[in-house]
Amino acid sequence: MFNILTLNKIAAVGTSRLGDNYAYGDDVQNPDAVLVRSAAMHDMQFEDNLLAIARAGAGTNNIPKDVCSEKGIVVFNTPGANANAVKELVIAGLLLSSRRVMEGADWAKTLKGNGDAVGKMVEKGKSQFVGPEIKGKTLGVIGLGAIGILVANCAVALGMDVIGFDPFMSVTNALKLNPAVKLMKSGEDVMVNCDYLTIHVPLTADTKDMVDADMIAKMKDGVRILNFSRDGLVNSTAVLEAVKSGKVAKYVTDFATDDIIGEENIICLPHLGASTPESEDNCAIMACDELKEYLENGNIVNSVNYPALSLARTNTENVRFCVMHKNVPELLKKVLSEVKGNVENMLSKSRGDYAYAIIDVAGGNPENAAAIAAIEGVIRVRAI
Template sequence: MGIMVTNKEKTIRTLNNIAETGLDVFNKDEYTIDNENENPDAIVVRSFNMHDIEFGTDLKAIARAGAGVNNIPVTACTEKGIVVFNTPGANANAVKELVLTSLIASSRNLFDGVAWAKTLENEGDQISKLVEAGKKNFVGKEIKGKTLGVIGLGAIGALVANDALNLDMDVIGFDPFISVDTAWNLSRNIHRAMTIEELFANSDYITVHVPLTDDTRGMFNKDVFEIMKSDVTILNFSRGELVNDEDIATALENGKVGKYITDFPNETVLKVKNVVPIPHLGASTAESEENCAIMAARQLKIFLETGNIKNSVNFPNTELPYTGKRRVAVFHKNVPNMVGQITSAISDYNLNIADMVNRSRGDYAYTMIDIDNKVNGEVLPGLDAKIRQINNIVSIRFI
């Protein structure tokens, strides 16, 4: 790999239709959108499966215009020093609105009622009488005064919890990893469950907003259904695999679970009564797609131009105010004395360090160093080679 200096025109490739408002973030004098380029500087993607793509040597970052990154080989990217961004919160309002819509509509049996009303076509003057006679089959429940359990109080869960309070529901929240920023945005009237079992046992409705991991896969299963109230409604707008399909089918059949509202239909749940299948519409609004595209593009642009990282799923958030000085950005293993070796290599070229930052995340770390001197372009190849000789360096670029 040759020396990587990021002051040339940059190439962006998209692997899905990305909203033009997002692509407009990239200044056309400095960026080229080229969807045929197999070795771009960065990629913007939505749901395209990237696991079989061979990455070019110029690729520095991938931005997912959405929250989940299951379609991106994150581990392989990390090993190559490719930053993977997502856009947490950009589609939160869209998902929140659909969660609350589904909660109310299912409580009033609206979906079944509408489907039945459509069967009355061609009944002519009898429709009014049939409606009055049939509506008793769709008597529902009001949500006021009922208890909603919210698992996961991130961008979406916090919005759902706060708005459910405004609908006069009692709200229980559970999130052992809640961030300080989220905590500030949560109403003080939300009861914090100390255990997830407490939430299961006391909720009339349960909505889940957590990522799919080895720990959360199948978290809704026959054991937890036993803890829940009878006739509980479960809403899943996160990932289908959070729920054990066979176990919830049994719970729906015996009435332990009253309704299962899922944004992820599959063959098993479609065959079961009292399932409300939604065709993955959680973030499907024009506003959400634009918000995600703009946020993804801005994060990529900032990283490519300054090295600063925000909302990466595989490297730490890192920010160093960019003043226009020559910047060295290095991804490396999180082992002792890496920063010392990098700064020593810089000092060997009689270069002064103006500012620096180092952040780590798991097995990897990221170091940015601003050089005080005006750096002669002839120095860069030698400095680049010297830093690359250090063990445990993943990648380096100059900005």
């Protein structure tokens, strides 16, 4: 029996896939795994039996990944599960940044009570809400992952010229990208050549404040900036000053902060990107499937701190040793010396300072896990 702690509401379409061998809920004690959406976990104490954390969403800033890596806790996310939901909101934000729809809607509310005069008042006042079309304009997309590609392709379909940059774009993603999208040599090349800019990268030390006062100064006058990725990618002080000066025509973000709420030509949304029932279902299904596969078979798919590694189980009578260890020379050789029995299948892969091995042993003894765990550099061992 596996115990799963849910820190946020997880769609039942996901948890129903776990099966009878699982107990889950927000009151589970000593969990083997955690399912989470946005709940902050940095101040939580993790018991030694915690094996995995699955984030039903793409971002994992709410999870202490370094601590988890040291303790042999696999952190999963669900890349692409909410991509369409975010793409649709980005396209809405793109239009809102250009056409003064929200301002016009707010103004229209003030006409309430004017009876038959409303029509004439609308015709007289609508000119103050004129905004340009996006067709024929240049959209810059920084980050061409699951969401960025969908946004770029959709913008092409809407008649925009699209330029983009992603230093880590996979071959798979490259094949999904519309060939009309022009790839640039750097993020700066994108930012200084676009009329509209949208950012789709994780928040890291390298990407924090990537749009700051210096970068904004290099952009086109009247550029319109969208941030539906992470708070902190755009320096709010810099963008507020640029909006007030007219350098930036509009800033639309899914991350409301006190300093920019209510400011003219800034639209703040309450982090609605993944807030669709379809997205929540997709994320829940993927997160639960990832946890189940890891807990039952030791296979890792979509981890942000340990290497992706999957090995089919060809003989269920074999003992499967799942070994997390530091990525140091000769350590795996020491591990193999302790498994005893006949090694029928094995896979090993590293990711930065950490490595993971799955070893299927015919005639293996689960009790040998203790001897493997005693090897210096081994972080965690499971015998399944």
